[in-house]
Amino acid sequence: MEASDVTLLGMWACPYVNRAQLALKxxxxxxxxxxxxxxxxREMLLKYNPVHKKIPILIHGDKPVxxxxxxxxxxxxxxxxxxxxxxxxxxxxxLARFWAAYIDDKWYPLVKVLRQTEKQxxxxxxxxxxSEGLMLLEEAFVxxxxxxxxxxxxxIGYLDIVLGxxxxxxxxxxxxxxxxxxxxxxxxxxxxxxxxxxSDDAVKDVLPEIDSLLELNKKIQAFIKAGGFK
Amino acid sequence: MDDQRRLVVTGxxxxxxxxxxxxxxxxxxIHMFRSELWKDLVEAGSGGPTMAYGRGGGGRNNxxxxxxxxxxxxxxxxYSLDPESNPKQEEKMLxxxxxxxxxxxxxxxxxxxxxxxxxxxxxxREQNLLNKGQYLLDMNPIHKKxxxxxHNGKPIxxxxxxxxxxxxxWKNNPLxxxxxxxxxxxxxxxxxxxxxxxxxxxxIWYLKGEQQQAAKEEFIDALQLLExxxxxxxxxxxxxFGFVDxxxxxxxCWFHAYxxxxxxxxxxxxxxLIEWAERCEKIExxxxxxxxxxxxxxxxxxxxxxxxVK
Numbered sequence: 001m002e003a004s005d006v007t008l009l010g011m012w013a014c015p016y017v018n019r020a021q022l023a024l025k026x027x028x029x030x031x032x033x034x035x036x037x038x039x040x041x042r043e044m045l046l047k048y049n050p051v052h053k054k055i056p057i058l059i060h061g062d063k064p065v066x067x068x069x070x071x072x073x074x075x076x077x078x079x080x081x082x083x084x085x086x087x088x089x090x091x092x093x094x095l096a097r098f099w100a101a102y103i104d105d106k107w108y109p110l111v112k113v114l115r116q117t118e119k120q121x122x123x124x125x126x127x128x129x130x131s132e133g134l135m136l137l138e139e140a141f142v143x144x145x146x147x148x149x150x151x152x153x154x155x156i157g158y159l160d161i162v163l164g165x166x167x168x169x170x171x172x173x174x175x176x177x178x179x180x181x182x183x184x185x186x187x188x189x190x191x192x193x194x195x196x197x198x199s200d201d202a203v204k205d206v207l208p209e210i211d212s213l214l215e216l217n218k219k220i221q222a223f224i225k226a227g228g229f230k
Numbered sequence: 231m232d233d234q235r236r237l238v239v240t241g242x243x244x245x246x247x248x249x250x251x252x253x254x255x256x257x258x259x260i261h262m263f264r265s266e267l268w269k270d271l272v273e274a275g276s277g278g279p280t281m282a283y284g285r286g287g288g289g290r291n292n293x294x295x296x297x298x299x300x301x302x303x304x305x306x307x308x309y310s311l312d313p314e315s316n317p318k319q320e321e322k323m324l325x326x327x328x329x330x331x332x333x334x335x336x337x338x339x340x341x342x343x344x345x346x347x348x349x350x351x352x353x354x355r356e357q358n359l360l361n362k363g364q365y366l367l368d369m370n371p372i373h374k375k376x377x378x379x380x381h382n383g384k385p386i387x388x389x390x391x392x393x394x395x396x397x398x399x400w401k402n403n404p405l406x407x408x409x410x411x412x413x414x415x416x417x418x419x420x421x422x423x424x425x426x427x428x429x430x431x432x433x434i435w436y437l438k439g440e441q442q443q444a445a446k447e448e449f450i451d452a453l454q455l456l457e458x459x460x461x462x463x464x465x466x467x468x469x470x471f472g473f474v475d476x477x478x479x480x481x482x483c484w485f486h487a488y489x490x491x492x493x494x495x496x497x498x499x500x501x502x503l504i505e506w507a508e509r510c511e512k513i514e515x516x517x518x519x520x521x522x523x524x525x526x527x528x529x530x531x532x533x534x535x536x537x538x539v540k
Contacts, residue, residue: 051422051455065414067421077410090398094386101388102372136372 006031007059009044013208013216015165016068017056021206022161023075027082069100072161086158092144096151099140100162107133108166115173115217116224123177130181137163138187145189149196156200164197165207172213327352328380330366332359334529336428336480337389338377339519343476344393346515348400390420393476405473419459419466420477426452427481434492435530436539446492450499457503464509471513475506479516482507486523487530 008024008031010017024031034041048057048064058065058074065074076085087093107130114126144151144159151159167182174181184191197203329345329352331338345352357366357376369378369385378385379392381399386392397405406413430452433445456478460466466474485496485507497504510516534540 060411063411065411065418067418070414070417070421073417074410074414077413090395091381091384091386093398094391094395097391097394098386098388101391 004030005061007034008032009034009041009048009057009059010055011035013213014055015169018165018168018207019068019161020056020058020071020075022156022165022203023072023085025202025206026085026156027075027079029075029079029082069097069104069162072158076158083155084157085152085161087152095140095144096158099137099144099151099159102133102136103162103166107137111166111170111173115169115176116221127177127179127181131183131186134181134183134187134190138190141189141193145193150193156197156202160193160197164194164203167194167198168207168210168213171210172217175210175214176217325350326380326382329354330357330369330378330380331355331376332357334521334526335376336484339480339483339521340389340476341377341379341392341396342519343479343515344396344405346518347403347405347471347476348396349402350396350400390417390424390477393473397473405467405476407467407472416467416473419456419474422452423456423474423477423481427456427478431481431484431488434488435534436537438540442492446494449488449492450494450496453496453500453503457500460502460506465506471510471516475510479507479510480520482510483520483523484526487527490527491530 006024006029008017008020010020010033012035021033034044045053045055045057048059049055049066052066054066056066056068056071058071060074060078065071072085087096110126110130110133114123114130117123117126140159141151145153148154150156151163156164170181182191182194198207327345327350329338329341331341331354333356342354357363359376362374366376366378367374369380370376370387373387375387377389377392378387379395380386381395386395393405406416427449430445430449434442434449437445456466463469465471466478489495511520
């Protein structure tokens with residue numbers, strides 16, 4: 001399925017943008033990717049997302065859709081003939097949305113804080129919270145996958161996209177902080193799922209390489225140390 | 231013999247300022263029951279009459295907006311009935327819908343409105359948030375919060391997720407638009423309300439001085455943005471009350487508390503939004519579900535005392 005009136009305003013290393021890219025890939029939608037440096041493309045941001053001024057922004061026929069989770073659901077709704085992203089059962093959909101909200105509101109924000117803090121006490125506490133969260137996500141994986149390879153079942157679905165998109169920055173954080181968070185001995189289902197997800201051809205095409213993210217992280221850290229945005 | 235095994239008592243309830251209800255009872259047995267059931271109910275410990283009171287579903291068997299139904303639950307779930315002793319078990323089980331909620335919660339109100347809009351019969355269970363019951367903790371172990379909708383034993387948490395679920399299961403009177411772009415817009419504004427209105431509102435009564443002033447400004451900015459989004463439409467949903475209206479209207483019964491503690495007037499800053507709110511209040515599902523603003527104010531006074539906020 002092709003569409004020439006689809007634009008994605010984003011940034012290659014942003015996991016929220018990667019979510020939109022994964023969803024578009026699953027539906028085989030062609031689109032123009034405007035790799036955005038927020039400080040250079042400010043006019044587009046202000047025009048298409050005046051409320052939050054953030055990426056990603058999906059522009060479909062000049063109509064903008066903002067917020068990554070909303071964009072993924074929109075892609076699923078608007079291109080209903082392609083493979084389904086959200087589960088077909090209403091209860092499974094509610095579960096998938098619940099865990100997506102948990103990941104975005106409670107769990108993933110801690111990953112960034114951990115990567116940027118240098119205080120040992122804070123690091124220990126964050127590692128503890130992240131590990132507990134991963135145990136919950138392991139249980140979620142068992143419940144949602146029902147013995148199949150992905151949260152979505154046989155194929156990559158909504159929750160695979162939501163959690164899978166942040167695996168890169170999770171790995172970067174593990175390297176920088178020198179800690180193993182995703183541990184096969186503690187969360188075997190999730191660890192195997194992560195390998196499976198990252199080996200998928202569609203995913204490999206979209207998600208950035210860990211080395212590139214590490215490089216970028218070094219630059220970001222240096223920028224913050226130098227005083228950040230004035 | 232009916233396998234519903236529920237005894238529903240209807241009575242008239244009048245609420246007093248301190249939330250004590252008294253009943254004038256008119257016993258009306260709605261279902262036939264076996265003599266063992268009556269014995270179970272009389273002897274039942276935890277399943278006794280203190281467990282639940284509830285509003286009936288909106289619309290269908292509504293005998294008047296003041297009615298409260300006391301539901302005595304058979305401690306044995308219908309699903310564990312022995313098929314041999316009850317030949318009707320093969321028939322389709324009626325939906326069992328339970329809402330764990332708290333009167334003052336705007337998030338709970340969203341679910342109450344949604345259920346009423348769909349005419350869903352359900353059992354309302356008021357939760358004590360200062361001393362959370364085991365059932366709530368079992369049904370929402372991650373966040374330990376209300377509202378929780380339990381549909382045929384399966385819990386759904388987070389108010390907007392619950393509302394979408396209700397919209398998908400009970401397809402009459404849709405709350406979300408059918409057009410994908412309009413749906414995305416509705417979800418966007420509901421998400422905006424959660425991120426901006428709720429947080430700023432809480433900080434108005436919780437904080438003082440400069441921080442309170444900042445919270446007031448953020449709150450008013452958020453409402454003004456919503457007012458612009460509303461435009462000339464009667465509802466955010468267009469001609470019909472919909473998802474965004476439902477997401478926002480419960481906050482209206484908290485405005486009086488915010489305004490009093492923050493010393494400002496929302497009407498002064500967003501007159502069209504207040505008109506919209508008054509329009510929504512005329513809808514039965516909304517007027518039945520919203521808390522009384524004076525009681526909300528009194529509740530916040532209690533919260534402030536509890537948290538040591540002057």
